Amino acid sequence: MMDEKSEKQIKHLFDQRNFTRRRESMESNVKTFCSKNILAILGFSSIIAVIALLAVGLTQNKALPENVKYGIVLDAGSSHTSLYIYKWPAEKENDTGVVHQVEECRVKGPGISKYVQKVNEIGIYLTDCMERAREVIPRSQHQETPVYLGATAGMRLLRMESEELADRVLDVVERSLSNYPFDFQGARIITGQEEGAYGWITINYLLGKFSQVASNEILRDPCFHPGYKKVVNVSDLYKTPCTKRFEMTLPFQQFEIQGIGNYQQCHQSVLELFNTSYCPYSQCAFNGIFLPPLHGDFGAFSAFYFVMKFLNLTSEKVSQEKVTEMMKKFCSQPWEEIKTSYAGVKEKYLSEYCFSGTYILSLLLQGYHFTADSWEHIHFIGKIQGSDAGWTLGYMLNLTNMIPAEQPLSTPLSHSTYVFLMVLFSLVLVTVAIIGLLIFHKPSYFWKDMV
Incomplete structure (x- = not known):
């Protein structure tokens, strides 16, 4: 039989063993509880960090509205x-x-x-x-x-x-x-001056830089093609303000224009429109208008371009002498041949290209004193960067100066703030990932100092 002392020792051992079991069980419960909560916190933190990274990135880099x-x-x-x-x-x-x-x-x-x-x-x-x-x-x-x-x-x-x-x-x-x-x-x-000035603005902006009537009823006109005929009412000649002051009484009410297609005669007739006999300045174009020295490049647009484009004379490689020769050849072509070659063009316009081209050449050479050498500085322009060369864009440019400028749209965050937030949330994600790995792969190392 055991004595009383032995019984106490055995009981003490049982109590100590039970205590150890209870302690181990409690520690296990604590670890499980803590692990679940830490994992939940880490998961939540990861989600928040990812959302923050996406929000900052998308906000900073989203396309700004077209202002x-x-x-x-x-x-x-x-x-x-x-x-x-x-x-x-x-x-x-x-x-x-x-x-x-x-x-x-x-x-x-x-x-x-x-x-x-x-x-x-x-x-x-x-x-x-x-x-x-x-x-x-x-x-x-x-x-x-x-x-x-x-x-x-x-x-x-x-x-x-x-x-x-x-x-x-x-x-x-x-x-x-x-x-x-x-x-x-x-x-x-x-005004005509405004129209010309706005056209000048347009081009520089986009580049970044007639015949005497005979006392019979037939008028032989050198500015129309050979074989061209047209009956004209005399009254129609004086319907416009520009011609009304030249009105005279003629012994017939109608006359017929007959084209002879002679460029040189047409050219001489056009020159009669330019009065060069009087110049109050050191140099004039015509009609007493001052003409500064020709310098730099010149843009010829609107009717200049459309006429020369039709005549295929807009190339900068075509010399002034070549342009004149081509005009002579074009004007001398028979009217029936011209109509066949340009069947899609209205006769009213087609019949006038010889005169229009001759007028433009006369104006540029004798009116504005361009020479064979300076001809290469004339550029016949239709469009520049998708916009029509003419007065309307220059008009708009002038008028938009009266519209106040607006502040430019800017990104929501400054560059330094954007970089700081991206780095911060990236570090949070990295830290969360490291702690998670430690918990799952080395639990004893993580818990050794917690109990």
């Missing part, structure tokens, strides 16, 4: 009206809109001056192109898009005939354009 402005210019010419839509960054460059043409719409019908007796049709006349502008320009930009109408030769002539009629046409045009959701800025008749 642009639009403008509309209507070129109301003598034969037709064209609508041009321009676009430029709202921030501008050197306080001038960096404008480029995005759309051109030719209004169906003649020029607005021809509507003087039917002004009630002007609104319908402009509808198609103005509706096209609605489609091209975003709706949100409509109210802040300026609209300008500049009337040229046709309206200048109408105003010379009757200022009241010209104002009547412009008033109806203004009322019609004011009905659209754009910021209409008015309609005006621009």
Whole structure:
């Protein structure tokens, strides 16, 4: 039999053993609890870090909205009206809109001056192109898009005939354009000098840099092709303000033009239009107009370009002598041959290219004193970087200077803040990953100092 002391020792051993088991069980429960909570915290932290990285990255690198402005210019010419839509960054460059043409719409019908007796049709006349502008320009930009109408030769002539009629046409045009959701800025008749100056602006911006009537009824005209014939009413000669002062009484009401196609005679007839007998300055072009020394490059656009383009004379490699020879050859071609070669061109325009080309050459050589050497500095230009070379873009550039520049759009965060946040959240992810690996692969090392 055990004595009392032995029983106590055995009981003590059992108690110690039970305590150890309970302690180990408690430690295991604590480790399990802590592991689950730490893993949950680490998982949550990882998710937050990933979301933060994605949010910062996407916010910083998302495409900024296109901060642009639009403008509309209507070129109301003598034969037709064209609508041009321009676009430029709202921030501008050197306080001038960096404008480029995005759309051109030719209004169906003649020029607005021809509507003087039917002004009630002007609104319908402009509808198609103005509706096209609605489609091209975003709706949100409509109210802040300026609209300008500049009337040229046709309206200048109408105003010379009757200022009241010209104002009547412009008033109806203004009322019609004011009905659209754009910021209409008015309609005006621009002078010939303005038209030329705005064209000069356009080109430099985009580059970054007639015959005497005989006392019978036949007029033999050297500026028309051989075989060309046309019956003309005498009264038609004096319908315009430019010719009205030369009106005379003739013994016939009609006469027939017969072309003879002689470039040299045509050239001499054209030169009679240029008065070079008087010059109050050191050097003049013609009609007493001062002509500075020819220097640099010159852009010939609008009618200069279209005529010379038709004649295939716009190449800078074609010398002045070659251009003159080609004009002589073209003018001497029979009218029937010309009609066959250019079947798709209206006869009214086709018949006038000999005169137009001769006039341009005479103006440039004898009017503006270009020589064979300086001819190479003339560039016949139709479009530059997708925009038409003409006065309308220069007009827009001049007028956009009155529109204040806007502050450029910037990214949401500065570069340094963006880099700091990206690094911070990346470190959080790396730390979480390391701790997670330690817990799963070396639990004893992680828990040895926790109990």
